[in-house]
Amino acid sequence: MLREDGVMPTGTTLSALLTVSGGDAASACRGFFRQVHAHAVRLGLCSNAFVGSALVRAYQRCGDADAMFGVFEEIDEPDVVCWNVMIDACARSRRAWRAVEMLSRMCRGGGVADRFTLVSILKACSRGHDLGLGMQLHAWAWKIGSESETATCNALITMYLKCGGGVHSAANVFDGISEPNIISWTAMIAGLVQNGLAMEAAGFYKHMVRVGEKENDFCLTSVLSAFSNLASLEHGKMVHCRAVKSGFCFDTILGNAILDMYFKCGSSADAQFVFGAMQAHDVVSWTAMVVGYGRHGEARKAVECFRAMVDGGFKPDSITFLAVLSACSRGGIVDEGLNIFRCMAEDHGIKPDREHCACLVHLLGHAGRLNEAETLIRKMELQLDSFAWESLLSACGIHGEVELGKRSAGKVMELEPWKDGPYVLLSNMCAEQCQWREKETLRGRLDYSNVRKDAALSWFPVSEAN
DNA sequence: ATAGGGTTAG
Numbered sequence: 001m002l003r004e005d006g007v008m009p010t011g012t013t014l015s016a017l018l019t020v021s022g023g024d025a026a027s028a029c030r031g032f033f034r035q036v037h038a039h040a041v042r043l044g045l046c047s048n049a050f051v052g053s054a055l056v057r058a059y060q061r062c063g064d065a066d067a068m069f070g071v072f073e074e075i076d077e078p079d080v081v082c083w084n085v086m087i088d089a090c091a092r093s094r095r096a097w098r099a100v101e102m103l104s105r106m107c108r109g110g111g112v113a114d115r116f117t118l119v120s121i122l123k124a125c126s127r128g129h130d131l132g133l134g135m136q137l138h139a140w141a142w143k144i145g146s147e148s149e150t151a152t153c154n155a156l157i158t159m160y161l162k163c164g165g166g167v168h169s170a171a172n173v174f175d176g177i178s179e180p181n182i183i184s185w186t187a188m189i190a191g192l193v194q195n196g197l198a199m200e201a202a203g204f205y206k207h208m209v210r211v212g213e214k215e216n217d218f219c220l221t222s223v224l225s226a227f228s229n230l231a232s233l234e235h236g237k238m239v240h241c242r243a244v245k246s247g248f249c250f251d252t253i254l255g256n257a258i259l260d261m262y263f264k265c266g267s268s269a270d271a272q273f274v275f276g277a278m279q280a281h282d283v284v285s286w287t288a289m290v291v292g293y294g295r296h297g298e299a300r301k302a303v304e305c306f307r308a309m310v311d312g313g314f315k316p317d318s319i320t321f322l323a324v325l326s327a328c329s330r331g332g333i334v335d336e337g338l339n340i341f342r343c344m345a346e347d348h349g350i351k352p353d354r355e356h357c358a359c360l361v362h363l364l365g366h367a368g369r370l371n372e373a374e375t376l377i378r379k380m381e382l383q384l385d386s387f388a389w390e391s392l393l394s395a396c397g398i399h400g401e402v403e404l405g406k407r408s409a410g411k412v413m414e415l416e417p418w419k420d421g422p423y424v425l426l427s428n429m430c431a432e433q434c435q436w437r438e439k440e441t442l443r444g445r446l447d448y449s450n451v452r453k454d455a456a457l458s459w460f461p462v463s464e465a466n
Numbered sequence: 467a468t469a470g471g472g473t474t475a476g
Binding site: 011012015016018019049050051052053054057080081082084085088115116118119120122123150151152153154155156157158181182183184185186187188189190191216217218219220221222224225251252253254255256257258260282283284285286287288289290291292294295317319320322323326355 | 467468469470471472473474475476
């Protein structure tokens with residue numbers, strides 16, 4: 001409209017345009033942001049601090065890091081707000097340490113960091129798991145007198161709980177907040193769950209409800225992960241009810257957490273119901289369904305779900321593929337699994353990593369297609385990793401394939417000589433095939449090398465990973 | 467006129 005009337009937009013107009021069209025689907029706004037950027041270039045407004053910082057924020061929101069750094073460098077004299085916007089954008093990006101680099105550039109240039117800068121650097125610190133830096137930042141908070149300020153404390157709590165600084169330090173910060181808000185409570189609950197303290201997190205939530213703090217969708221998502229970890233269907237259902245009552249249940253992220261909770265608490269029917277009732281799905285929703293069915297041994301349903309997802313135009317990512325492959329592997333659906341593995345690179349452009357390959361080796365191995373499994377490992381150049389070879393070795397044990405078993409065991413011994421597994425598995429295989437002399441040789445090698453078979457403890461809980 | 471804290475999938 002402005003352009004049609006012959007009126008020239010100013011910097012104010014442009015920065016307003018960039019901030020108005022924000023919200024959730026910022027990646028869809030990329031084209032629009034570029035148009036505004038082009039106008040700014042034409043009008044010579046890129047050096048303007050307001051336009052520049054709005055452009056940085058816009059490109060950060062749609063995930064275009066290159067453009068983000070590009071527009072920042074065009075700003076003439078970045079003020080503290082420009083630096084803060086840029087530092088925060090870095091902290092949210094995949095390369096969080098860039099935030100710290102930016103901070104030092106800012107200080108070298110004579111800029112003075114403030115409490116907004118501090119919060120962003122804390123965020124970067126949490127993502128980088130740097131407790132040492134985090135504690136220095138805590139000291140800095142005291143220095144500038146924001147040690148009991150809510151936003152600063154919230155960021156400090158997250159930092160302590162994500163960087164392994166101990167629950168006690170986080171709780172201390174929480175107790176020192178003059179006015180804790182819902183974010184403070186959520187930071188504690190989420191952090192406790194992440195530290196394996198789901199019971200404490202649940203207790204914290206109860207306490208929060210008792211003091212009358214009003215929960216929101218973010219908070220309920222964290223609470224759900226606590227009850228999922230506790231496999232407490234009853235409490236999970238209660239949270240689901242609260243989400244429905246408060247109208248939060250239309251949120252996709254919360255819906256994902258609810259259906260995940262139902263799977264983890266053993267009710268795939270409820271999970272399916274929630275999935276059906278959700279207003280919108282994303283990749284996470286679909287992946288959670290595939291994962292859930294797979295865990296419940298419903299491999300067919302997992303595959304159907306995967307197919308429906310692709311047909312519906314959703315783009316599966318590497319986690320989705322791992323989920324569907326592992327469902328096939330557990331359910332013994334060999335050819336379907338092979339097909340999906342093939343289309344992963346060919347149709348979806350996702351390069352299989354070691355876990356995908358290990359999954360497929362397991363799938364082929366257990367179906368007795370041992371040579372195909374060996375070919376796969378060699379083709380994928382996974383020699384540097386013994387994981388796939390171990391999987392093949394155990395399949396050889398099941399199918400009595402001594403020769404291939406020896407080759408696989410040899411690979412494991414070569415790559416990770418400290419492991420006792422291959423010696424034990426192989427010697428048992430030789431015993432079953434009555435190759436007694438080989439068995440004794442192997443046992444002898446086990447004794448001479450530094451490898452010792454761990455003593456078996458019949459009462460010791462065996463973890464799934466072994 | 468531009469800025470802050472918390473969330474989901476193996």
